[in-house]
Amino acid sequence: MILWDQASGEIYRTIDVDSSVRALCFTSDSQYLAIGDDSGTVHMLDVARGTTNKWQSKGAVTGLQYDEARNAFIVLSNTLELRDAKTGKVLSSLPARTAKTGKIAYAQNGLILGSCIANDGRVHDKNAWSIKANKLVAEPQAFEDSTDYQSFKVSTYAIGISRDGKFGTSNTPWGQWQLWNLEKRSVVESTLTSYRGCLRDVYDFAFSFDGKYVAAGTSDGTARVWDVATGRQLLILDADVAYITDIEFQASGQLITANSDGTVHVWNVPKHLAD
Numbered sequence: 001m002i003l004w005d006q007a008s009g010e011i012y013r014t015i016d017v018d019s020s021v022r023a024l025c026f027t028s029d030s031q032y033l034a035i036g037d038d039s040g041t042v043h044m045l046d047v048a049r050g051t052t053n054k055w056q057s058k059g060a061v062t063g064l065q066y067d068e069a070r071n072a073f074i075v076l077s078n079t080l081e082l083r084d085a086k087t088g089k090v091l092s093s094l095p096a097r098t099a100k101t102g103k104i105a106y107a108q109n110g111l112i113l114g115s116c117i118a119n120d121g122r123v124h125d126k127n128a129w130s131i132k133a134n135k136l137v138a139e140p141q142a143f144e145d146s147t148d149y150q151s152f153k154v155s156t157y158a159i160g161i162s163r164d165g166k167f168g169t170s171n172t173p174w175g176q177w178q179l180w181n182l183e184k185r186s187v188v189e190s191t192l193t194s195y196r197g198c199l200r201d202v203y204d205f206a207f208s209f210d211g212k213y214v215a216a217g218t219s220d221g222t223a224r225v226w227d228v229a230t231g232r233q234l235l236i237l238d239a240d241v242a243y244i245t246d247i248e249f250q251a252s253g254q255l256i257t258a259n260s261d262g263t264v265h266v267w268n269v270p271k272h273l274a275d
Contacts, residue, residue: 001014001015001016001017001021001035002014002015003015003045004264013045013047013050015043017035017037017041017043018039018041018043019037019038019041020037020038021035021036021037022036022037022038022061023035023061023062023063023064023103024036024064024246025064025065025066027066027071028068030047031046031047031048032045032046032085033047034064034066034085036060036061036063036075036077037060037061038061039060040056040057040059041054041055041056041057042056042057042061042064042075042083042088044085044088055083057075057077057078057079057081058077058079059077059078059079060077061075061076061077062076062077063075063103063104063114064076065105065106066106067106067131069108070091071084071086072084072085073085074106074112074131076103076104076114079093079094079095080093080094080095080104080114080129081136082134082135091134091135092134092135092136093136094129094138103158103204105159106161107161107162107163107164107165108163108165109164110131111128111129111139111161111165112128112129112130112131113127113128113159113160114159158170158171158177158202158203158205158216159205160204160205160206160207160214161182161207162207163207163209163211165182166181166183166211167180167207167211167214169205169207169216171201171202171205177202177205179214179228179231188231201218201219202216202218202219203217203218203219203244203246203247204216204217204245204246205247206247206248206249206255207228207249208249208269209249209251212227212228212229213225213234213249213269214226215247215269217245217246217247218243218244219243220243221238221239221240221242221244222237222238222239223235223236223244223247223255223257223267224236224237225237225255225273234273235273237255237257237267239259239263241260241261241263242261243260244260245258245259246258249269253268253269253270254266254267254268254270255267
């Protein structure tokens with residue numbers, strides 16, 4: 001795996017991993033990078049020193065998130081684990097659905113949303129957990145949805161959550177997606193029509209740090225940015241690739257996309273919005 005210097009675009013480090021990489025997550029200070037692969041290994045890289053420690057999970061690691069308050073990583077494989085970022089010690093764990101693929105989204109208030117595709121190819125209902133007193137706790141559905149996901153077979157399923165835990169996103173098997181008010185546990189009806197303008201598969205979601213914007217990486221190679229308050233689509237950023245696999249906002253407002261051709265793009269969203 002290759003780590004680039006964002007300022008110069010030059011290769012910063014090359015990291016040996018055991019299998020295909022499925023998940024990545026930095027600590028908030030960018031000092032450490034967690035890398036999850038198909039073999040169930042989490043590689044903990046000290047970015048400055050280049051040294052790596054390894055943790056072993058039960059099954060392919062498909063989701064990684066960082067918990068600032070506890071300096072811990074949330075690891076999704078066949079189990080959901082809370083691990084100390086320094087030592088890798090398992091602080092808490094819960095069973096998770098056996099899945100071909102899956103992602104988790106985390107808010108700094110301790111709420112975790114997850115979704116996965118079962119081995120039979122069917123999409124299961126969204127899962128929800130929280131972290132309380134350093135323990136993972138299973139929660140009732142964080143939001144309600146009457147759609148029968150069991151009747152559809154899809155190749156991808158994405159989920160997102162704002163940093164304050166107030167809003168979440170989920171996509172539907174036919175390429176539409178919805179914004180949810182997680183406090184009211186209901187879809188935001190005023191924005192539903194606007195969000196349904198994205199009639200294509202969504203592979204990943206990301207909320208801006210201030211919660212004002214939500215972005216989606218799609219199967220047509222575009223990154224799309226919406227205003228959370230109004231549901232209005234603000235930007236369509238064409239990466240000129242087959243599809244976008246992962247998407248993430250930085251604190252600066254820049255948007256990073258990982259693309260199907262192996263490239264990574266950095267988009268200056270504040271500048272695009274100002275133009």
